[in-house]
């Protein structure tokens with residue numbers, strides 16, 4: 001059977017319609033809150049992050065307020081997301097850095113974002129794509145797994161996958177495509193128990209039934 005990328009891209013778009021902002025399951029108001037929510041989402045579900053962030057942003061809605069926050073108060077607020085001491089420290093430091101280096105405005109480029117506290121390449125891509133509608137793709141564990149199972153890339157390293165996908169995807173569609181892989185990974189094609197028998201991509205997936 002021949003599998004082509006175009007068909008898989010189109011089928012995923014039919015399955016999960018919308019743009020990057022609407023496909024992202026985190027709740028936020030503006031790039032700063034998106035950045036904080038994304039930092040909190042490491043090793044945590046978006047549902048838990050959303051419930052934590054709702055309370056956190058009620059107390060600390062912007063960089064100025066979070067930069068001045070009592071670390072122990074922030075730790076307690078973000079505790080349900082796991083790794084809460086590190087995450088509290090990161091979001092407070094991130095806020096201070098945004099104020100000191102970018103006049104309180106979250107930057108919109110990967111290069112400026114990577115290296116800020118708690119921000120790696122994946123988080124930076126979420127911020128620029130979802131927060132600023134710029135081209136990019138956030139490669140997380142779902143994107144790595146799904147792109148391999150669907151035969152979309154030969155690479156396994158996250159940065160190489162990102163570069164490969166960005167080299168042939170329509171830049172305007174790249175972010176949404178990545179988020180569609182994430183949604184399909186969460187809902188159907190899980191790491192341990194992919195539900196191939198109920199997967200609507202089964203007829204175009206080279207890994208159908210291989211588990």
Ligand code: SF4
Nearest residue numbers: 189194196199202205
């Ligand atoms: S057919 Fe199976 S392996 Fe392929 S995307 Fe669907 S669930 Fe994943």
